[in-house]
Amino acid sequence: MTENLDLFSAPAPENKAQAAIDLEAKAAALRAQLNQWAHQYYVLDEPTVPDAEYDRVFRELQALEAAHPHLLTPDSPTQRVIGAVMEGLAPVRHVVPMLSIHTETDTEATGAQAFDARVRRELGLTDADPAIEYVAEPKFDGLAMSLRYERGRLVQAATRGDGEVGEDVTHNIRTIRQIPLTLPEGVPPVLEVRGEVYMRRADFDALNERQREQGGKTFVNPRNAAAGAVRQLDSNITAQRPLSFFAYGLGAITPADQGGPVFRTHYEMLQTLKSWGFPVAAQVQIARGATELVAFHQQVGASRDALPYDIDGVVYKVNSLQLQRDLGFKTREPRWAVAHKYPAQEMATRIEGIDIQVGRTGKLTPVARLAPVFVGGVTVTNATLHNLFEIRKKGVRVGDQVIVRRAGDVIPEVVGVMASGPRPAYVKNFRMPRQCPICGSEVVREKGEANHRCTGGLFCAAQRKEAILHFAARRAMDIEGLGDKLVDQLVDANVIRTLPDLYRLGLSALVMLERMGDRSALNLLAALEKSKQTTLPRFLFALGIRHVGESTAKDLAKHFGTLDALMGVDAESAATEEQLLQVPDVGPIVARSVHTFFQQPHNREVVEQLRACGVTWPEGAPTERGPQVLAGKTIVLTGTLPTLSRDAAKEMLEAAGAKVSGSVSKKTSYVVAGEDAGSKLAKAEELGVPVLDEAGMLALLAGEGGAA
Numbered sequence: 001m002t003e004n005l006d007l008f009s010a011p012a013p014e015n016k017a018q019a020a021i022d023l024e025a026k027a028a029a030l031r032a033q034l035n036q037w038a039h040q041y042y043v044l045d046e047p048t049v050p051d052a053e054y055d056r057v058f059r060e061l062q063a064l065e066a067a068h069p070h071l072l073t074p075d076s077p078t079q080r081v082i083g084a085v086m087e088g089l090a091p092v093r094h095v096v097p098m099l100s101i102h103t104e105t106d107t108e109a110t111g112a113q114a115f116d117a118r119v120r121r122e123l124g125l126t127d128a129d130p131a132i133e134y135v136a137e138p139k140f141d142g143l144a145m146s147l148r149y150e151r152g153r154l155v156q157a158a159t160r161g162d163g164e165v166g167e168d169v170t171h172n173i174r175t176i177r178q179i180p181l182t183l184p185e186g187v188p189p190v191l192e193v194r195g196e197v198y199m200r201r202a203d204f205d206a207l208n209e210r211q212r213e214q215g216g217k218t219f220v221n222p223r224n225a226a227a228g229a230v231r232q233l234d235s236n237i238t239a240q241r242p243l244s245f246f247a248y249g250l251g252a253i254t255p256a257d258q259g260g261p262v263f264r265t266h267y268e269m270l271q272t273l274k275s276w277g278f279p280v281a282a283q284v285q286i287a288r289g290a291t292e293l294v295a296f297h298q299q300v301g302a303s304r305d306a307l308p309y310d311i312d313g314v315v316y317k318v319n320s321l322q323l324q325r326d327l328g329f330k331t332r333e334p335r336w337a338v339a340h341k342y343p344a345q346e347m348a349t350r351i352e353g354i355d356i357q358v359g360r361t362g363k364l365t366p367v368a369r370l371a372p373v374f375v376g377g378v379t380v381t382n383a384t385l386h387n388l389f390e391i392r393k394k395g396v397r398v399g400d401q402v403i404v405r406r407a408g409d410v411i412p413e414v415v416g417v418m419a420s421g422p423r424p425a426y427v428k429n430f431r432m433p434r435q436c437p438i439c440g441s442e443v444v445r446e447k448g449e450a451n452h453r454c455t456g457g458l459f460c461a462a463q464r465k466e467a468i469l470h471f472a473a474r475r476a477m478d479i480e481g482l483g484d485k486l487v488d489q490l491v492d493a494n495v496i497r498t499l500p501d502l503y504r505l506g507l508s509a510l511v512m513l514e515r516m517g518d519r520s521a522l523n524l525l526a527a528l529e530k531s532k533q534t535t536l537p538r539f540l541f542a543l544g545i546r547h548v549g550e551s552t553a554k555d556l557a558k559h560f561g562t563l564d565a566l567m568g569v570d571a572e573s574a575a576t577e578e579q580l581l582q583v584p585d586v587g588p589i590v591a592r593s594v595h596t597f598f599q600q601p602h603n604r605e606v607v608e609q610l611r612a613c614g615v616t617w618p619e620g621a622p623t624e625r626g627p628q629v630l631a632g633k634t635i636v637l638t639g640t641l642p643t644l645s646r647d648a649a650k651e652m653l654e655a656a657g658a659k660v661s662g663s664v665s666k667k668t669s670y671v672v673a674g675e676d677a678g679s680k681l682a683k684a685e686e687l688g689v690p691v692l693d694e695a696g697m698l699a700l701l702a703g704e705g706g707a708a
């Protein structure tokens with residue numbers, strides 16, 4: 001947006017006056033820009049630039065003000081904590097201001113070293129003095145919250161606002177299950193707990209998926225979704241947006257001379273908060289000296305993608321509260337804490353083109369080709385645009401500067417347009433192609449659907465590839481070693497046209513392929529042979545019938561018992577839609593899809609040929625699978641079990657007749673919980689559903705369970 005200014009070379013005398021005016025104008029422009037972005041971010045909850053871009057301009061203004069102190073104004077964004085009170089929410093004056101933290105923008109080890117050196121210097125320490133003890137914490141990417149408890153009851157929750165005055169969001173915060181509404185006996189009469197309200201990635205993805213399906217507004221990132229959810233006037237809306245909380249500090253508290261607690265260290269205070277029922281992140285730890293800070297930064301950085309929530313860095317705090325007091329504050333920031341960042345997960349870049357990808361079910365996904373950008377630790381050149389409606393809603397066009405997000409191992413996506421500068425006349429609004437770019441078949445969009453689809457079916461090479469990969473997947477036919485590179489080659493070389501062709505592969509055809517030695521070819525043939533012994537649910541799932549996932553495949557297999565009972569000897573004797581509707585959990589959409597599938601001669605042909613190739617499974621009587629001791633029971637698995645994998649536990653339960661479900665309700669018979677069990681365990685406890693550990697589950701399977 002702004003060209004870089006030359007701050008260092010002296011202007012020629014005749015230009016001096018002009019240069020001074022230019023500098024002033026420049027500073028004013030930067031201030032206006034930052035204020036506008038901050039308003040969009042904090043007040044409207046609609047950020048228009050990535051944080052990294054805001055930070056860059058913020059630093060530019062800081063540098064300008066440092067070089068020319070007369071340009072500094074008291075209302076400059078560099079001088080205050082930004083954020084204003086939203087209309088409709090009552091203002092709350094913080095008894096103890098909510099400050100921000102100085103950010104070490106250097107994402108390398110030197111960031112931690114610089115902080116440690118600064119603290120030591122300010123405390124007047126020399127190299128001979130021992131290492132300083134810090135507490136190292138993740139920097140959660142949500143919004144700061146102050147929770148006020150009086151006599152152990154939550155009486156007020158407030159956002160940070162401008163640091164002095166925030167907004168009263170008590171009604172919304174009460175909907176967050178992780179936040180205790182009452183505290184145990186013995187807590188100080190006045191207690192303000194400070195921490196971060198955030199949204200877990202999985203909750204964020206599910207929320208956006210739901211919004212997308214319902215044609216609602218999608219959120220650009222979990223932090224924004226969390227902020228939007230908290231700053232609602234209607235707490236029913238907040239309640240539908242699953243939020244979480246981590247405590248990391250204190251505000252006001254009953255003073256020691258009035259019976260309040262005396263904490264010696266920050267760590268001790270966090271442990272106490274934990275004992276009072278507040279979530280404290282498991283990563284929080286004590287670190288001694290710069291070396292251990294660096295190690296923490298690297299260790300948390302390496303596990304960043306695996307965390308269930310977004311973090312944008314780590315925070316280091318001097319552990320001793322006495323030393324914190326000695327160090328004190330510098331205008332808006334404490335000297336005893338620093339935020340040390342990681343590479344941004346959102347960056348700005350340009351869309352150079354829009355390609356179309358065709359998936360297994362024929363769905364056409366528009367994918368943005370990007371000017372390469374380093375985001376979330378990797379260089380990204382493609383990002384999904386989801387579908388035509390998302391493109392329209394976001395107003396994305398080729399040539400636009402956009403925000404690209406990559407967090408965790410999710411597919412990078414374009415979350416919004418940053419600046420849609422002047423568009424060349426030839427840039428048209430994006431359109432979906434009328435013909436499939438892969439096979440030329442007609443593209444259609446069914447009524448009420450957001451997605452466009454290719455009608456080519458298995459005639460379409462893209463769909464064929466995806467269908468084969470799905471067929472070979474671990475939870476389907478489990479053909480080890482048949483990955484996407486190999487499938488590309490097999491389909492492109494026309495060696496495989498239909499699924500049964502897989503079982504007709506010979507050594508000679510395989511060794512002709514690139515990068516395929518005798519050894520891997522033999523391994524693949526062995527894996528194919530092995531996959532022929534399967535189960536009916538796996539086989540049904542592997543066929544890739546639309547709307548038939550793993551669990552529906554199991555329901556179908558269980559209900560019909562044999563494939564013939566489901567598909568009949570010919571199309572006419574196949575199960576009707578009414579018969580399919582008798583299957584538990586099968587609704588009209590699934591019934592129609594299964595029925596249609598088995599009406600197609602080419603699908604029946606594929607099934608017959610697969611059987612002719614030797615694909616087989618034990619058919620029939622459920623009794624073959626052992627006593628159905630859990631018939632009619634619904635069980636939910638959560639957390640990590642000590643010895644059994646999730647799949648293994650699920651298979652054992654289902655073999656005994658239980659239905660394994662993903663969510664806890666009043667109808668759930670048992671919840672089997674392992675380590676790190678989260679909200680499902682909490683829900684079970686809330687609803688009074690019996691909770692078992694692995695041993696309890698095994699006892700139940702052995703028929704030793706009580707009544708439930």
Ligand code: IVH
Pocket residue numbers: 099100101102137138139140141142143144145195196248249315334337
């Ligand atoms: S301590 C005086 N600890 O970062 C220091 N803040 O600019 C007060 N944040 O929006 C903050 N994780 O909400 C602290 N472990 C952590 C944090 C953290 C995230 C946020 C905080 C605020 C910003 C500080």
